[in-house]
Amino acid sequence: MTETRPNDHAPEKDGGKRYWLDDMRNVYKLFWALVVLCGLLLLSDAFYEKHVVFEFEHWFGFFGLFGFFVSFALVLTARELRKILMRGEDYYDR
Amino acid sequence: MIAEFPPGLLLIGGAVLVPFLKGNLRSAYSLILPLLGILQLTTFEPGSFGAMAAFGFEQTHVRIDKLSLLFGYIFYIAAVLGVLFAWHNDDALEKSTALVYVGAAIGATFAGDLITLFFYWELAAIAAVFLIWAARTDRSFRAGFRCLLIYMVSGVLLLSGAAMYANATGSVAFNNIGLESPGGIFILLAFGIKCAFPLLHNWLQDGYPEASVTGTVFLSAFTTKLAVYALARGFAGTEVLIWIGVAMTAFPIFYAVIENDLRRVLAYSLNNQLGFMVAGVGIGSALAINGAVSHAFAHIIYKALLFMTMGAVLFRTGTAKGSELGGLYKTMPWTTGFCIVGGASISAFPLFSGFVTKSMILTAVAEEGYVIPFLVLLFASAGVFHHSGIKIPFFAFFAHDSGKRPKEAPFNMLLAMGLAAFLCIAIGVYPQPLYALLPFPVDYAPYTTTHVVTTLQLLVFSGLAFAVLQRTGLYPPELRSTVLDFDFSYRWLAPRIIGWIMALGGRAWTAMTGGVLLLLNGLIARIFRTHGPHGILARTWPTGSMALWAAALLALSLAFYFQ
Structure with missing residues (x-):
């Protein structure tokens, strides 16, 4: 899982600037948003004629x-x- | 006057002046030529000109119809994008070669006969090799040579096929040829090599990523799409192409997942996209041909865009390897955005160009009742999103932070990428102008609820699979490596087999010459024993004994004579 952990060797010259995606909690939020989106898309099959x-x-x-x-x-x-x-x-x- | 001038020669002839110009003037000149070309195409009416007779056949230098016009337009558009992207690069060799390359591809597109086609086909091949060499690295030199050899095989096949075809039919006109025609199989293979058919494909993944940052953008657009054009013209409805195309969509994506060099990943996905077009050509219905050639149109733009974004990364960081990149979105936000647009377009997301073209091919395959090809194409659609839509942007711009903080790409690169991204979205949102250019009347609506929902389901769930694989650590990390492909056969195996045969032959030769020498030595020794200085035949006999023998012989002859 190491290759998915962002900012694991951010350079000093960056002044320690933290981006929104540097926080793993935000990455998890995105992941769960994707799960919800998938759920909605799956359910949408019930609402139209294919x-x-x-x-x-x-x-x-x-x-x-x-x-x-x-x-x-x-x-x-x-x-x-x-x-x-x-x-x-x-x-x-x- | 411009109306009756062969469109390819405009650029080929124009390239002669490039070495005499410098800097911005050289770039501006290279930009004006394709713009003039587009202007010329707008004046073209269906028909032909430049008829001539050579080698005893009627030839048509320029044949204009909707199919050739469509490819003419997109080749010029690709040239404009490529020149803009390469504006800063003041390399006379690369700039002039690129123009010759574009001109040759356009000349071949408008060729009305197989002889003219052959001429431009070879010129495009040679120009492509010089474009690879223009990177001036040892690796590009070797890769260019391998490409040259393979391209020459294609040229020889085309020429022999054309000769057989002309011999049997009495005509060299380049229309539908088909596999049944004499020489048809040779011509199909000639096109197939340039179209990167399975097992004939490796020059593409080998050569293109070795060209320069700007050279690869040019290369990505022409050779393979010229081959798609030639297949659509000569082999529409050839059923075997469906299966070849389907195989082409499927097997490069496995490589794209594990390849580390992101420009090579793009070469694999280029191969996969060609598969969709080849399958469409194989179906051959009006919808399928429209799908195949419009997909080629859209593909040239988004593929150039993707190669441009990875080129910009290579330009700024000095590497395009996934294992050394990551986190670049922080300082290259525009390039990141453009890369995502390219990724969405190649993945055929609704509102992006790939969606309005690829769905035509899939619909045509389904309508003709090909179940297995349909399922494989669906698999390949999910796969292409996986490696081009996600892997490329993810490992270059996000993933783990590489610590690299490069500057954003230079303005001319951003301009070229922005223009390409704009076209990707424009075609996706408003496909009607593209549809109007297609060879057959279009009776197709891409934005139906079924199309949009099923496509989104396929893609978003594929994205979910990526996210789950990443979170569970099952996704293979990017590693510095070489992945063996079919080029193993001629880059590793063949040299060793030849080496082995040479060594074996050498030993056999030594053994054989050794044996003969031994025999000869024996013979010489025997002769020497009898005839040598101490041999029995070399002894000096006393003169007396000779006189005695002579007397004996005389006496004997006397005795016989007087009897």
Whole structure:
């Protein structure tokens, strides 16, 4: 989780200026705002008539859940691919 | 007079003067040329001119229709943006090469026959390589050479395909070719190399990020979109393109997630976006072709914008590596904002340019009943938001604070980025002018409730996945690394296989020559034994014994003679 902690080595020359996002509490606020937005978008499926082609597109919340799970799977697969594909930065220059 | 002048030659010829100018004058001159070009296009009426006969075929130097005009306009717009972004860069080589490159791409767009197309196709390839070399680094020199070799293969394929096609049909006119035509497969592969088809793609991720801050912005716009144009012209409705396009959208995004060099991440996402266009060309319906070419139009602008923002970061900090960046929003707020606009456009958020163009392709794929391609394109849409919409801005401008406090980008860069960002939003909010330019009449409404809500669901939930992965620490951190792609085959494997064969051949040669030498030595030794100074045949015989033998022989012959 270290790579998500902002301002972990802010320079002195900045005069210790704190930005709104430097406060982790504000970052958490943004995260929960995103969760709420997702909830609202999911519920909105109940309030309009979907004009789509395939049967599965009619399923409640299909696009949201599809987007979430494929993105999750994408990142985890890519993470595993690193084990096979990742080499040192100077790999081709050696 | 300007009306009947080949549009590509305007820039190619104009580039000759660039080395003789300096500073602002040189930049202003480079800006005026594409502006003049746009002016010229507004006077064009559908038709053709510059007919000539060479090599025994009728050629058409300039063919004007809605398809070629659309690409002509966007190429000139990209040139204007690129020149503005590079205003401060007083490099005569890069400036003149860029103009030749743009001119060649435009010349190829308006080429009415395969021979003219080939001529401009090769010129664009050579200019692109010089544009990579203009970075003047060792890495760019090597990458440029690899690109050159691959581009030459494309040129040879195009020429051989065109020759077969002309031989069989008696015409070199560049219209719908199709896979069934003689030479069709060669021409398709020639276009496919430049369009970065899977396994033919690596020159793109290898070469483009090695060009200079400003060179990459030019490169991102032309070569690959020229190939999309050529596919739309020659291979619309070729079904295999649907599957090729679908594969292209999916597999680069895995790389984009783990690649560290953010300009290389953008090259992977460029490849992914080309996939959408190729799939659209493969469907081939009026809606799909409109979608593919309008997506190319929108894509050129937002991709240039994204490369400009990462170029500005590279310009100010000296690096575009995710592992060394972060927190730049504090001192580069404008660049951050423009990057987010570019990210929203490539991710096809409603009100941004990608939305009004990509949704046409997705709708066309669904309407033709292709379930699996539809699902893969949906996956790729979520994926592109993940790595271009979030990863790029997040790791460059937010994430952990790198401690870097660079100055905001120079004014000319901000101006170019601002203009591109404005166009991204303008097309997204008011797509009608773009729709009016499309080759087929547009009967399509992007802003329906279903489109907007389903797109937002897909994207925002994809964003949520990113946030959850970050919070749980599952997201792979940016690491200094090289990620092996298909170029492994020719940058690592092939040299080693060739080295191994050479070593083996060397050993075989030594062994063979050794064996022959041994035989020869043996033979020589034997001859030496008998014929050498001490050999039995070299002994001096007494003269008396010879006289005796001669007498014996004479006596014998006498005896026979008198019998």
